[in-house]
Amino acid sequence: MKTLPHIIRQIAWEEPEKMAIVFQQRGTPDQLITYQNLYQNALRTARILRENAIRPDEVVIIVLQHSQELIYAFFGAMFAGAIPSIMPFLTEKLSPEHYRKSLRSLFEVIQPAAVITYAEFESEIQQAAKGSSVRKILISEKIAGSEPLSANLAGLERSPTSIVLLQHSSGTTGLQKGVALSHQAVMKQLDAYQKAIRLTPSDVIVSWLPLYHDMGLIAGFLMPILLKVPLILMSPFDWVRSPVLLMRAIHEYHATLTWLPNFAYNFCAQKIRPSDMEGIDLSSMRAVINCSEPMMQASHEMFLKRFQPYGLKESALATCYAMAENVFAVSQDGIEKPVTLDWIDRKGLLVEKVARPSLQSSDAICMVSAGKPIENTRVQILDEKGEKLPERVIGEIALQSDCMLTEYYKRPDLTQKAFLDGWYLTGDLGYLANGEVYITGRKKDLIIVGGKNIYPQDVERIVNEVEGVYPGRVVAFGVFNEGMGTEEVVVVAETEVQDPQHRLEIANQICYQVNRSSDIVLRKAILVDRGWLLKTSSGKIARSANREKYLHEFQDIAPFAANTEQ
């Protein structure tokens, strides 16, 4: 089996002028990146890494905006034999102190040898890297002016089982878990997944997803590049300010495939001006694949209703269940068949933990299938003792494949905990019916906001520091917001302060601190009296029990809880 650098080099040799990426950036004309460009520019990074004595198998952290430089740095690290890992760039709202702190905690676990960043960001990284394993901070602007490395590429000497990249989710907790993937795992995933989606060279993929996330990095970046499918790549920063850019790209390049988190269906349906859609044709779309957060039929319907007049086919609606630990996809539905909808009994789901088929009614819940496992992946549902459960019984989803992660990088403890008898425990709850996977919830305390994984303990840690909050008496959890099509974070904190005005100030301060110190925006901070929060028998704050209590006490009375944008 070939490694990633071999594949890129071979295409660059055989078809140098073949287009790899159309890079779109607001305010500049589309830039075409051929395989030759990609290869040559990657070799500039490889040279700089070698000149700075960065050795094979060492980790290189990339801190760059969504840009061509980011793409070249990523592949360049691979050609040098190093292991690239992309970190999200500082956003407008994030406090630099917090950003530095998360870099530091990343450096501690991952022990990188180098960081690639912009000249203007160098001193920031320097501060974060003080006393860490980082030996070199390499400047992107200087790399661009260097000569491509032409011989002795360490990246071509790598074994297919060696680690090719690391992927992280955000927050202090997420940064501790660098998912390490081998060349072989990536290629085996792509081989199985391309069959599942019937990928052909005549497809055109369009993506606005960030490259530090598995869906963006694998489906919306590595897959098209390695399999020679043209990619139209835009910045998430541009898309979120102008979602019509996605539709324009589909129209202009006759795109056939794209991947979206569920919230994006609502976002596109609600926030694109009718006048901006004039003349746009979406009929080339073969599959719009819903992935990376709970998939809602209502979101599919809203999207279809809004874009059918512009040629979007109903058959284009598709779903996928994926995770970084399996490189990307676990299962896929909606290709050459409609996505299966499974109406099940509400009480059965909530109380008996069984997905009993039901007639379509108000007592029934519409479950959207994530489809059958892709050919190299097997799925089982396990009970709490790790025993296999029969069809339609809800339990933890476990999987086995030939493309699993090598390890959580430098965390053997976490790696060991993640597996049971050779099965990877996903922490997701669900069931199997007719061989298709359905996701019903999560065992682990994790909130997914717009496709991003947020660990509640990270949010709670921030809130604990806010003055007026009773220390240790804080809980964070997710509540699904139907209007937005995603989860919204809610914080409930105890306080001894009684004055309503003062409480309001504390609540504002909680939101402010969370916004500045995390990837989310907090809108719901609720202050309660001492003793409100429920504890487990072991004295820990019980997240799910407090979530239930919150929904019972606050959700019904909050007049603006329902989204007013619909």
Added chain:
Amino acid sequence: MKDILDDLANFIAKTILQNPSRMIAPDEALISSGLLDSFHLVDLALYIEERFGVKIEDTELNRQTFDNLEQLSAIIQSRRQGK
């Protein structure tokens, strides 16, 4: 100017923050503080277009263009007069 300020403050509190009692001072940071996240900047732009007939381009939805209600109102006012 005061009308525009109040109108925008009201819209942000009620529709975006879903917290009508939230007061927003004219000089309170909106974007750099994370009060308005990127998902809602486009809501604000659409609202301004509909309410005041003034277009804020998507490329302007950043803190270099405006970061508080005062600055935003000034943009709206000058574009209205420019018509």
